[in-house]
Amino acid sequence: MKVFVYDKTLEGLLTAVFDAYYRKTFPDVLVGEGEPLPLFHEEVFTVITEEKKSNRVWKGLEKKLSKIALSGIMVGWLSELPGIDMLLFRYIRKNLDAKGSVEMNFGDPDILELSKIWKKVGQEKERLKQFTRFQKAADGTFFAAMEPLYNVLPLAIDFFADRFADQKWLLYDLKREYGYYYDMHEVIEVRFDKKENHLFSGILHEDIMDKDEKLFQKMWKQYFQSITIKERLNPKLQRQHMPVRFWKYLTEKQI
DSSP states (O other), X not given: OEEEEEOSSHHHHXXXXXXXXXXXXXXXXXXXXXXXXXXXXXXXXXXXXXXHHHHHHHHHHHTTSOHHHHHHHXXXXXXXXXXXXXXXXXXXXXXXXXXXXXXXXXXXXXXXXXXXXXXXXXXXXXXXXXXXXXXXXXXXXXXXXXXXXXXXXXXXXXXXHHHTTTSOEEEEETTTTEEEEEOSSOEEEEOOSXXXXXXXXXXXXXGGBOTTHHHHHHHHHHHHHHTOOGGGOOXXXXXXXXXXXXXXXXXXXXX
């Protein structure tokens, strides 16, 4: 069993592809730095991420794949699913080795599996756009927190930048401990060494809320209740279209 050890970045994965072709040795397993090695292995090779190498692989893929399939590689990577790196390695290799693109060959189990992952990640991105609720802070910044199944915040950020271009906001992924801040000019990725309570709970404390935020939340809840037709309530269908894991961040679902 041949093992490649790399830094668990997409650039590192592309570098691993380059090194594999250069060495003419292809991994059976990809392992992140610091992770335990498989019990039985013949060879271990450590990949050193290099931008020049990863760019060459990407340019090679651009000659074989459509823009949709290229973006699908990024989408697949952001799924963070177990084994996604090895699946993407095989997918990339199959496309590089083929005379033409094989991105639509759904008879291939790897290509079929990756297409299913793209769909799941795409659905989670849409849920993020639908179920994000902002709270206004005293300094005028709108704050929203979420814990998506997949790392979809980078995929949805253009939507929020376009939709809420006239206000400052911070979108924060509690699970992955990073977010994006928009100052009405540009969007920047942010991480915090010192975390306030709302970066754990996802809810602004009243001390740092805008003075009218509680009123607006109350009005929203009243509106939500007023349009609810009790005779047509279908909790099972509601959970299907609005997963329970989002409820704790939805103003209308808070008591």
